[in-house]
Amino acid sequence: MSGFACRHSLPKSQNLDLRTMAGQKVRTRFAPSPTGYLHVGGLRTALYNYLFAKRMNGDFVIRIEDTDQSRRVEDAEKNLISTLEWAGIIADESPIHGGNYGPYVQSQRLSIYRDYCTRLLEDKNAYYCFSTSEELEENRQLQLKQALQPKYNRKWLPEEMGGNMPESEIKKKLDEGAPYVVRMKVPDYISVWFEDMIRGPIEFDSATIDDQVLMKSDGFPTYHFASVIDDHLMEFTHIIRGEEWLPSMPKHLLLYEFFGWEPPKFAHLPLLLNPDRSKLSKRQGDVAVEDYMRKGYSNEAIVNFVALLGWNEGEGSEQEVFSMDELISKFSLERVGKAGAVFNVEKLSWLEKQYIKTRPIEKIVEGIKPVLQAKLAEFSPEMSVERISSDDYLGKVVELMRERVNFEHEFVTFSSYFFFEPESYEAEAVAKRWTPEVPALIQEFAELLEASDDFTAENIEAQLKAFVAPKGLKPAVLIHPLRIAASGVSFGPSLYHMLEVLGKEAVLRRIRRAIERIEAPVA
Template identity: 40%
Template sequence: MSLHSVRVRFAPSPTGPLHLGGIRTALYNYLFAKKHGGTFILRIEDTDRKRFVDNSESYILETLKWCQIEPDEGVGYGGSYSPYYQSKRGNIYRMYIDKLLRKGHAYYAFDSDQDIEKKRKEYNHNGFTFSYNSRIRMSLNNSLTMTKEQLHDKLLSCSYVVRFKIKPGEKLKMYDIIRGTIIVDTDYLDDKILLKSDGFATYHLANIIDDYLMKITHVIRGEEWIPSMSLHVLLYRALDWTPPHFAHLPLILKHNGKGKISKRNIDNLNYPIYPIQWKIPKTKIIIPGYRELGYSPEAFVNMLALLGWNPGVEKEIFSLQELISFFSLERIKKYGVCFDIKKASWFNKKHLKKEDVFAFLFEKIQTRSILCKKDYLWKVIHLTMDRIHFIHEIWEHSFYFFISPSFYEANFFSKICHENTIDQLDQAKTLLCNININEFTSLNLKFLFQKTKNKYKIMQLFRLALVGVLKGIDIFIILEMIGKEESIRRIEKLMNQIKEKI
């Protein structure tokens, strides 16, 4: 098969928002398709109507768009293999159900939920695990144990499901691109339901029919589907179809490696697991995603790509086009990978663009009616850029270049509220006043204050006066940037605050 004919699909269920594992599956499918000039398809697998959640579909589409990994075909994009909703393909599935029944690969089962539960309790009581399989199916209420006349009457009067008939006694050999050869003993497989009592096909049947009819060449999905792989391969065989290539992705684990990240444990996590915000339909509670917390799509996708895949080079920062160029299924890890939120924010820092930070800061000072030359603004960004991980943090780390601090660090301020501090500030202020404005540079200021007594204490007082807290860039650069007059004004302001306190 030519790799130029690659067709892959991302097939989420509309049962809520995508989490990190789901969107990573979409990303890997997208990267693989683009690497080989193939087609990336979006299909909605909505046969489980009981778990349907409003707004899930629009969330999926918006997430893919934000991540810049939009499909070439499928829901919202059109294509030659519509409909791309499983719920609208019932007649197609029924046709193949009938084929499986005719060929003896499937059978009708009339056992009620109560019947099954009773059997399960019986088995549990005797220390066994109940499984609807080749060992016991002939003792249950299904078409394999009935005459044609009995079956006809049952079909007219009772609800039923259709089950796949597993042939025992085979060591089924399968191949996974990531994990290699997998062998399963069919004696231990149960007869899965293919058609539910509500008339909807199950995921197992619908997905293999859709994959075949939509000419899917590679099925790239999470490792939670490995136990279902044998059933899917057997279904392909029963329908006389060649199965696609399979690749099962490793789990994304919590940072401590204990358990996978999932929507079920979101309340116990102190970091986001959704790409974009999700509004819970019933409560209207909004759960923020990476987008709302300030991550760029480029950084998010870069982080996600390396969460289970190794490009084979030391480089870690990639554009989307570079990820496409480097990507291969063979370099995906077999085992679970731990998620690290600190690493995620580091990726965002590395993807920050000075132009975007400039635009944000420019808008910030405009809303405050602060007049500022663009050259000055660029200098501020160059001085503070390495201190931030997110664009919205720039104001916190640069406000003192534009406005006087509105408060002082409480603990340090209370320690310096005495006459001696006022004397020290007054002497330092006098030194600044005596410097020619043309010589008011960081180098000159540094040289001048190196000769003063209590140099370290004076620098702390200056920082408190100019910034309000004991952090920030080199204090002499701040003095030069804001200028002589503003520096003196802020020192006087601190002196007055101390005087009021004492």
């Protein structure tokens, strides 16, 4: 067999991640194209790159791959970076943070790619191709019809590189200024091999690889070309990216070989999947991190959740909730699985609840205050704004509601009766609980409350029980109507605590109002 075998191997080590690379600082990157929003799969890729870099005391950088002008979206780059920062993923180097390896935007590195392309051309590892897209398409159809592998037919491969095109023809086209692309010349029958940090050894046969376009006719490089050059020049030690890049590995490896560069280590992450196990896509639900932000998921929950999709601590660990710092200290590529993972929103929601239950009250108050204040301005509240927008009052509401809320914003929506009088009374609950004897009963109890100075949960409870017992009634006959009168709904926190927080004045007013407004069901 002629040609060269291109073999890049990594020693198989138990501690692949932790092996310090001969004094070399670990550098990883996230290289999105600015086509709009941040995909949750992209978030996970960025996260793993970040975690790995930080775990190894290395640097994490963001590079923007905008070599496709037609797909450029305004502000996408800024959004991408700010969404990552929201998630707690802060780059050491990026277009906006700067760094010593810039520019970090590929469209600003065009001359670099041109220079390296010239080198490839000179070394006869690449060649000009003047085939039009129509020709290529025609060729593709023809091959498809013959059940052949659609592949470039090497029409413009020069004679001196083993093709059929005379040098003179190429020169003529060039002189005419005809549009062209530059293609890499893939050696015919060699084996390209590497060791993936997650998947182990993988081998490809060069015969199945197309002569990939390196430079497009608009003078921009293709992804394959630009990323290899940048990954080398920016001195990344580890390339951690999605599994969808696995099939283009041989092209990339060949480029490293052409340039005589030592390739970095590669780790191809399993894909994030739709419920039907296809690649996570927009069609089957939300895929943008922004979508989840909008729904009210917190950065903590999303990061935690996405981290667990493909990675686990192992060794019998049963921990489900991880902070970013814990993730950094525990993450390792060895513990990343090979199989795709379905993005299961239910578990995300469960995680969100876990965070709501443990988040410091002050922090929640701080988060809901602006929303609440806007609402208070819009509708006039029942009680004094000073009181109900005080940290003290809000803290009490949060304390009562935190175990019954799914998102932080629900503290405002589910708790509206802590700020506004109920506008209506839940019909079903009224039908079931507001029996004909209730108005008189509740009226009598209200008078009792009014006469008392101690409006605490304990005392209200004691009063209610003492009130109801001699009548031979169960507390429930009063508890439910009181809840309806005070909140208008049948679900909520502990009644006594709810009443205490609402305060005597508001509670009495609401009871009176309920008696007036609720029609007792006909017995």
